[in-house]
Amino acid sequence: MPEQLGYLGPAGTYSEEAALKYAPGAQLVPFPSVAAVGAAVGSGMVEEGVVAIENSLEGSVNDTLDLLIQESRLFIRTELVVPIEHYLLVKPGTRVQDVRVVFSHPQAFGQCRRFVERCFPKAQIVAALSTTAAVEEMMAHPSAAAAIASKRAAELYGAQILARDIQDRLPNVTRFVVLALSDHAPTGRDKTSICFTFAEDKPGALYGVLKEFAGRGINLAKIESRPLKESLGKYFFLADLEGHREDRVVAETLERVTGVTSSLKVFGSYPRYHENG
């Protein structure tokens, strides 16, 4: 367990909940953005940092994927999954019919899209840096406003709860990863996250990579593309595969993949998450 653990703060965010679940004894250090958590880990200001990477309703957290792509010092040391329950918070005494502004983090808005469209079709939607920052802004707002955040944020800021479990569907869970300067030793129940690119588009380039994995019975749990940002149609591919990079068969495969891609980065090997594990 780390002594100091960075997270997207302030206190009351779902990232703090993940941090408490992962390392209850650590000193938790809040940062204002995912990029700031990454910079703090990369520079050694904190040993490890917790950031959200994927939600069951909204999909990937692009800030985190882009951070892993750009920051060559950061590795994924472990992952954990946290159930997410969103609450609608107001200043005590605020009536729902007076609310004209709703504050939250863009991911939370995405997870509560239908609730917001139906209940607040004309409200101003204000993007905050975190769900707790949204509560701070709501409490300081001169007129009637609401925030979407956690129950803990309501308690910390003395906000009133107007509605609970307002996400579009259940279950709503978020996968968090713990960033560090190195990844995890093999445990026998591991996964490995990688990122690769191709110099040119040709039939079967991606197939050539998947073939290396499939041919050795290695399951790809996930694959997706992020823009290279140079032009349309050029991508980083991100994949999660079963096994540890030090497993002989995985190591052999990654060696082969290096030969059929123009760049390959291993974000890290780490234990697969399972409850009570």
Add this chain to the structure above:
Amino acid sequence: MPEQLGYLGPAGTYSEEAALKYAPGAQLVPFPSVAAVGAAVGSGMVEEGVVAIENSLEGSVNDTLDLLIQESRLFIRTELVVPIEHYLLVKPGTRVQDVRVVFSHPQAFGQCRRFVERCFPKAQIVAALSTTAAVEEMMAHPSAAAAIASKRAAELYGAQILARDIQDRLPNVTRFVVLALSDHAPTGRDKTSICFTFAEDKPGALYGVLKEFAGRGINLAKIESRPLKESLGKYFFLADLEGHREDRVVAETLERVTGVTSSLKVFGSYPRYHENG
């Protein structure tokens, strides 16, 4: 060309620019959201609709992908690519140092992330339904505010331009698709967009699909995953491939892919975009 063409409005959005480029003679009908454009096309209120699907800096437009996944009546009839130049707009006479609030569409904020972080680190970031809606909100705002939108929006609303070309990198281009109740006849220079799912995770499931394409020399231009929204680790896969679904080799391959997936939807076959084409 359609008589009536829906787009994400009001006038002045980049979607309107795409609509004017695609069908300069059509009657343009603005809608407040991507979902509304989809509903208007699906119900026959307009013949076709233009929506953004992918940006070279920010990646996919999730609203559009989710619409295509959910709306079984909609097909992609064609695509076009539009260069995007963002402007910083204010009410005439507003001084940049007084700006405390910035309005825009989330995609535009994503494309101008560094500019906003550097120039307005403490501003409130307000998400509008479109870049033009952002200009309307900025003009109506009681105190000093700015909006990120197009040059045409500045002209339409009498806003003052404080900065131009504020996106993080150049070139910044967006791919738009035209939605209709049917796709396009073969032209010999086509692409096909598909979506598929697997009943269970097993080694090589995705590989099995890619093998069908690679084995016939069909290039996959893009592949990505979107959450099934049932649980973590379950995805829709979206892919763009070269060729038309009526081409014999593509038709044969799609037939085979049907056998190795639990669902396969063809979003449409349509001419690949090329300038002056």
